[in-house]
Amino acid sequence: MSKETLKVGDWIQYIAINGQSQHGKVDRLVEDMNEKETRVDLKLLNGQKDSIWINDDWIKAHPNASSLLDEKYNERNEQSNDLQQRKRNKKIVQWSDDIKLKFTERVIQDLSPLAAYHIGNAIDLLAVAESKEDIEQARWSIQRAYENWD
Numbered sequence: 065m066s067k068e069t070l071k072v073g074d075w076i077q078y079i080a081i082n083g084q085s086q087h088g089k090v091d092r093l094v095e096d097m098n099e100k101e102t103r104v105d106l107k108l109l110n111g112q113k114d115s116i117w118i119n120d121d122w123i124k125a126h127p128n129a130s131s132l133l134d135e136k137y138n139e140r141n142e143q144s145n146d147l148q149q150r151k152r153n154k155k156i157v158q159w160s161d162d163i164k165l166k167f168t169e170r171v172i173q174d175l176s177p178l179a180a181y182h183i184g185n186a187i188d189l190l191a192v193a194e195s196k197e198d199i200e201q202a203r204w205s206i207q208r209a210y211e212n213w214d
Contacts, residue, residue, distance in 0.1 A: 070104060070118070075125035075133045078116055087125065087133055088114055109137055159191040175213075182209035 070076070072090050080086045088106030091113070096103055102118040116122060125133060168187045172180035186205035193199050 070124070075129065076104075076106070076122045077125055078120060078122040080114065086114070088116075089133070089137065093118075107137075109133065109140065111140065164188070164191050175209075178212040179209040179214070182206065182212065 070090055070093065072092060074090045075087055076090065077085060077087050086108060088108050091105045091107045094103045094105060104116050104118055104122075106114045106116065108114055164187065168184045171187065172183050175183060182205045186202040186209070189198050189202040189205065193202065
């Protein structure tokens, strides 16, 4: 236990249940009325959460160590978000030119030439879409086709 006061955002070092030394960032301080004690909720470097009681043995990390721990924590979270973005942007359907052409011909066979052009353009855009802008262009083409639907 330390005589120092804790506040949210502080880094502390403590001994975990498994006997290993851990670093944790104070996420929140919770008053437990039954125990008449304060629970310290922590975020660990590996992204997991842990809790200790304010009366347990802990020491506040040195300011230099705290800044390094913050850097490492933010770096891991940023990397995690990058990996999630890469997974999200992965293409679900791969269109070959032959499949795309056959599909477009079936869809537009009974449409007027102008509507068929816009629908075919939208299919082409969606087949290779990699961003929201591509999807917006496809939406615009479909709206033009709807306006020229006769």
